[in-house]
Amino acid sequence: MSKSISYFISGLLLGGLLATLGFVLFVRTLDSGESGNAQTVLKLGHGLDTGHPVHKAMELMKTRLEELSSGQISIDIYPGAVLGSETQCIEQLQNGSLAMTKTSAATMENFIPQMAVFSLPYIFRDENHYWKVINGEIGQELLAQGEEKLLRGLCYYDAGSRNFYSKSRPIKKPDDLKGMKIRVMNSSTAIDMVKAMGGSPTPIAWGELYSALAQGTVDGAENNLPSFTTNKHYEVCKHFTLNGHTRVPDILMMSAKVWNKLDPQVRDWLLIAARESSDFQRELWQQETAIALEKAESEGVTIYEVDTEAFAAKVKPMLQNIGNSDVRKLAKKIKAINE
Missing domain, CATH: 3.40.190.170 (Bacterial extracellular solute-binding protein, family 7)
Structure with missing residues (x-):
């Protein structure tokens, strides 16, 4: 068998091996x-x-x-x-x-x-x-x-409801978000939401958030209570607002x-x-x-119950101008579902 044919067969075998490697x-x-x-x-x-x-x-x-x-x-x-x-x-x-x-x-x-x-x-x-x-x-x-x-x-x-929490001052109403850098997920919708409420959205990887809060890269974030306590964000942020903006x-x-x-x-x-x-x-x-609620309070975090209607009013224009037609149709269907 010639060397060229031998190389060709070897190439075929290698290709087959690579094709199945993912599995x-x-x-x-x-x-x-x-x-x-x-x-x-x-x-x-x-x-x-x-x-x-x-x-x-x-x-x-x-x-x-x-x-x-x-x-x-x-x-x-x-x-x-x-x-x-x-x-x-x-x-x-x-x-x-x-x-x-x-x-x-x-x-x-x-x-x-x-x-x-x-x-x-x-x-x-x-x-x-x-x-x-x-x-x-x-x-x-x-x-x-x-x-x-x-x-x-x-x-x-x-994953529960997502809520705002912050370092230096509480967020009791949407206007409190003005001038605050709030960590959000890498989601265009989450970014638009914080902007609509008056804050400055800052996408940061979850694993990097504790350091970002401690160093002042951001002034606050938004998430559920178990994530807040499990990751010890209560060590940096002492204000947690139960505004429940998303689920x-x-x-x-x-x-x-x-x-x-x-x-x-x-x-x-x-x-x-x-x-x-x-x-x-x-x-x-x-x-x-x-358990997370009790833990946060025991660590000196103040929990705020607020008027969610005030927050909802800020994002109403956002809901009325959803760009993606498929998302707009889904939102309409969801709103129409009775309990």
Whole structure:
């Protein structure tokens, strides 16, 4: 055989190896022992710590998937952003090198524009309205919107209501935001919201926020109570305002490349386990929110209950001039849903 033909065959073999590398990266097959059966293990990466309700829910999902599949399918969970940031993990889903990740619906705006509806301020009347929407037709349709971007939503996790907190002075009314630099997620909707209320929005990665607050890069931020206390932002910020401007859920996303390679039975098991983890996480979240409130107060944080109508009035023009037609239609549908 000539050298040129030998090189050609070697190139074909190498190409085949590279083509399957993505699948090998997101899943590994293990010998299960005496039975001789192979076990498929899916990789799940996220940026939360192991004490977070979402991580605990994922551990339940792992256990339930193993039970449903009689040990055929399992999940390796990599917390603490060891596999990258939210955006980096999403990109790994798209190329098939990661099976699942947790992401905020706000982050998903950059991949699925319709997700921006969750970041619209005061789009939900209350918690009951919120859950009716995301567990209903609208919420389930949004989970499927990422197929073209090689992303598939499995379930939602509760991330509570987002509220303002600050260092030097309290935020009791929208005018108090004037002249204040407020950290927001990298979401155009969140940026527009803070601008509408009179503040100066500053996108900063979540992992960098504590330092940014301590160093005065920003004057405050906005998030839920458990995130505020878990990350010890109470050490820097002593004012927390319960204005509840948004309810942006977390989403368990899966690589469509990975999903499409799974057996239909495995998909069913995975969906069952994911939905059970969502219900479990919702209960945990309510408990953690109550604990977080007590913790914040014990650390000297003043909690302010305010007139949310004043904040809602500031963003009303924003809701009346939604640029994306799909988001505008979704917002109209959400508003029309009765409790």
